[in-house]
Amino acid sequence: xxxxxxxxxxxxxxxxxxxxxAQVIDRIAPSSGKVGDKAIILxxxxxxxxxxxxxxxxxxxxxxxxxxxxxxxxxxxxxxxGGTSENENFKEYVMSCQSQGTVEVLIEPVIAxxxxxxxxxxxxxxxxxxxxxxxxxxxxxxxxxxDSHMFPSVNSVIKSIDFKMFEELSNTYIxxxxxxxxxxxxxxxxxETNCKYVGFVASTKKAEDIKSHLIENxxxxxxxxxxxxxxxxxxxxxxxxxxxxSILAEIIDDFRNGNASKGFEKKDxxxxxxxxxxxxxxxxxxxxxxxxxxxxxxxxxxSPKHILEHLGDKxxxxxxxxxxxxxxxxxxxxx
Numbered sequence: 001x002x003x004x005x006x007x008x009x010x011x012x013x014x015x016x017x018x019x020x021x022a023q024v025i026d027r028i029a030p031s032s033g034k035v036g037d038k039a040i041i042l043x044x045x046x047x048x049x050x051x052x053x054x055x056x057x058x059x060x061x062x063x064x065x066x067x068x069x070x071x072x073x074x075x076x077x078x079x080x081x082g083g084t085s086e087n088e089n090f091k092e093y094v095m096s097c098q099s100q101g102t103v104e105v106l107i108e109p110v111i112a113x114x115x116x117x118x119x120x121x122x123x124x125x126x127x128x129x130x131x132x133x134x135x136x137x138x139x140x141x142x143x144x145x146x147d148s149h150m151f152p153s154v155n156s157v158i159k160s161i162d163f164k165m166f167e168e169l170s171n172t173y174i175x176x177x178x179x180x181x182x183x184x185x186x187x188x189x190x191x192e193t194n195c196k197y198v199g200f201v202a203s204t205k206k207a208e209d210i211k212s213h214l215i216e217n218x219x220x221x222x223x224x225x226x227x228x229x230x231x232x233x234x235x236x237x238x239x240x241x242x243x244x245x246s247i248l249a250e251i252i253d254d255f256r257n258g259n260a261s262k263g264f265e266k267k268d269x270x271x272x273x274x275x276x277x278x279x280x281x282x283x284x285x286x287x288x289x290x291x292x293x294x295x296x297x298x299x300x301x302x303s304p305k306h307i308l309e310h311l312g313d314k315x316x317x318x319x320x321x322x323x324x325x326x327x328x329x330x331x332x333x334x335x
Contacts, residue, residue, distance in 0.1 A: 005049055008040055009110070016112040016138060016171060018043055020064040022051050022105050028079075031101025032056075041107075043068055045289055045300070051105055054305065054318035055097040058297035061289070063091070064107050071256075073108045096295035097319045113137055114171045114196070114255055118154075119161065119186045120178035121146050124201055127244035128175060129154050135248060144182070161186050163193050170194055173251050175231065177201040184213050191223040197254060199231035199247065290315075293333035294322040310334065 012019050024037040032053045039049030041064035051060055056078055067074050075090045077083070079102035082094030095101065116132045118125045121143040132139045133153035141151040142158040151157060158165065161182060166172065172195045176186045179201070187210055190198045200207060207229035214224050232246035233253070289298040299306075299316040306317035310330055317323040326333055 005038055005040060008048055012040070012042075013110070013112060016115060018068050018109070018111050018171065020067050020107050020109050022049075022060050022064055022107045024051055024103055025075075025106050026102075026104040028102035031103045033103045033105070041065070041068075045298075052103055053097055054299070055095060055295065055297055056103055056105070058289075058292065058299055058318050059093050060105055060107065062298045067107045067109050068111070071109050071111050073106065076105045076107065078103050078105075094295070096297065096322060112171060114173055114251075115140065115166075116251070117142055117163070117166070117172060117174045117190075117195075118151075119143060119174065119176045119190065120181065120201075121150055122177050122179045122201075123240040124179075124243050124247075125175075125177045126150060127241045128177065128247055131241075131244050131248050132251075135252070143178070161189050163189060163195075166193075170196060173197045173199070173255075175199045175201065175247060175251075183210060187227065188214065188217065188219065191219065191226055197228065197251065198226050199250075200227060200229035201231055201243070201247070202229055204230060292316065292318050292322055294325050297322075 009021075020041045022039045022041060024033045024035050027033060027035055033051050033056055037050050037052070039047050039051045039060070041047050041061055043065065045061050045065060047057060047061055051057065059076060059078060063074055063076055073089065076093065077090070078093045078095045080095050080100045083092035085092050113136050115138045117140045118128055119142045121141070125141070125143075129139050129141055129151045130153055139154040140156045140158060141154045142161060144160060146157055146159055148157050174190045174193070174195050174197065176183070176190055176199065178186050183202075187198070187200055191214070200210060202210065210229070211224060211227070231250065232243060233249045235242065235246045235249070237243045237246045290301055291297075292299050293315065295318065297318045299318050301316060304316045306320055306323045308315055308323060308327070315326065315334070317326065
């Protein structure tokens with residue numbers, strides 16, 4: 001099992017996927033999870049490995065998804081008596097399964113370094129590629145007529161302004177540093193993605209001109225609000241290398257703390273109301289999991305083991321004990 005998890009961890013890291021590692025650190029028998037048992041939990045809620053039975057798995061999946069979002073560890077204690085103790089790093093649950101054992105699980109996030117797409121082949125673009133690569137970002141250079149000799153440190157070179165090759169951009173930063181070469185088109189296409197952050201290297205005047213152009217082309221308010229420009233922390237940068245460092249510093253600050261500027265203020269945007277054409281990301285957790293009405297544990301809808309029909313609807317349970325309890329008095333749990 002350990003070798004399988006190690007291979008999965010390597011695979012997810014190479015793919016740039018975020019996940020959490022859960023490990024049983026203490027137990028009081030009877031509990032199916034043993035000290036040292038481990039599992040990987042993906043952002044989708046998929047669990048690979050073993051940390052205990054249905055009640056434990058549901059709780060750990062729920063908490064692991066939150067740990068990934070917060071980028072901060074958490075310890076979970078599940079016992080027959082439960083408790084009310086809870087803080088940022090610790091939470092207690094009642095063990096609703098019939099085993100009535102106690103288990104403590106430490107959940108740690110593993111957050112992949114983000115990808116950085118640099119649009120343009122200016123001097124700032126080249127310097128940014130160097131410092132970002134040194135910071136272990138996966139860097140891609142994008143521009144017409146670009147070649148690997150201009151950007152020897154990047155992971156890939158794309159010779160057109162086209163983001164379609166990137167299937168998932170939610171953990172990706174885009175910096176447009178075209179400096180007069182296809183500025184409007186580059187910014188527009190970058191804003192059409194679902195990437196985490198779009199920055200445009202320009203003066204305040206140029207940034208306002210681009211904003212006006214976007215409004216004239218009926219780009220939605222939400223998209224325009226994503227644009228960060230001018231970009232970079234204020235470190236009184238003069239040289240191209242210094243500007244590149246200020247840009248990377250802002251990206252790292254946002255990645256670690258979410259402190260980057262939020263783009264153009266929405267109050268500055270005057271535009272006709274336009275419906276967004278983007279497809280919002282589906283709430284994968286609510287689609288794939290059902291909250292057990294007896295104990296509150298999330299239960300996978302994909303491969304449920306304990307399920308029954310009630311008033312024409314399917315009700316899912318983490319264990320047979322919860323199912324039996326529900327059958328005795330359904331009205332207590334579902335109005």
